[in-house]
Amino acid sequence: AQSVSQHNHHVILSEAASLELGCNYSYGGTVNLFWYVQYPGQHLQLLLKYFSGDPLVKGIKGFEAEFIKSKFSFNLRKPSVQWSDTAEYFCACLTGGSYIPTFGRGTSLIVHP
Amino acid sequence: NAGVTQTPKFRVLKTGQSMTLLCAQDMNHEYMYWYRQDPGMGLRLIHYSVGEGTTAKGEVPDGYNVSRLKKQNFLLGLESAAPSQTSVYFCASRRGTRSSYNEQFFGPGTRLTVL
Known part of the structure; x- marks a missing residue:
């Protein structure tokens, strides 16, 4: 069965620091990859997604992610975080034709002002 | 468009009581999907549906039932609530299998407490 690993469970940064959250998936075929963000007390919202083409994907609020097929990775990056980026971040993988996305366990990001 | 809505937003039950959560x-x-x-623990899939009149079990289906009588609605039922079912429940929907439409849209959640 496919799996998604998010190695950083808790990340604490100061404002203006750079961010990179790791995501690795286990499926070897065609995949669609997603990063969702959940702000405190809210529901999950899509940050960005990859399904084909340019492996560097830009999302909302200055986030980007790079799909590296050889490493089965889809790491999320932001050059300079803000206090408002404090949230839980989930990586998800959907294989071609599948009904069910596989989610990682999430990374809790706290940004100190 | 309202997107995905969930009813109710909060609920407190006593052990053994039943209730239905509505997703539209x-x-x-x-x-x-119901998570x-x-x-x-992240998100755990309870049940899902791939079309009107169809349902299937997810990762943690025990103690829950679902129905999808209309395309726009997906109901999650707890027949006899247990404290272990205290959680936040999220509903999500997705258009189909073509890549451009693969993202899920989530509802605002229902916070359920079982005493």
Whole structure:
């Protein structure tokens, strides 16, 4: 069965620091990859997604992610975080034709002002 | 469009009571999902549906039932609530299998406490 690993469970940064959250998936075929963000007390919202083409994907609020097929990775990056980026971040993988996305366990990001 | 809505937002039950959570979407999506979210556990899939009249079990289906009588609605039922079902429940919908439409849209959640 496919799996998604998010190695950083808790990340604490100061404002203006750079961010990179790791995501690795286990499926070897065609995949669609997603990063969702959940702000405190809210529901999950899509940050960005990859399904084909340019492996560097830009999302909302200055986030980007790079799909590296050889490493089965889809790491999320932001050059300079803000206090408002404090949230839980989930990586998800959907294989071609599948009904069910596989989610990682999430990374809790706290940004100190 | 309202997107995905959930009713109720909060509920407190006593052990053994029953209740139904309602999820509605106005995007004409084929697929719908129910998840529960617990601290440190991420999202766990309870049940899902790939079309009107169809349902299937997810990762943690025990103690829950679902129905999808209308395309826009997906109901989650707890027949006899247990404290272990205290959680935040999220509904999600998705348009279909073509890549451009693969993202899920989530509802605002229902916070359920079982005493």
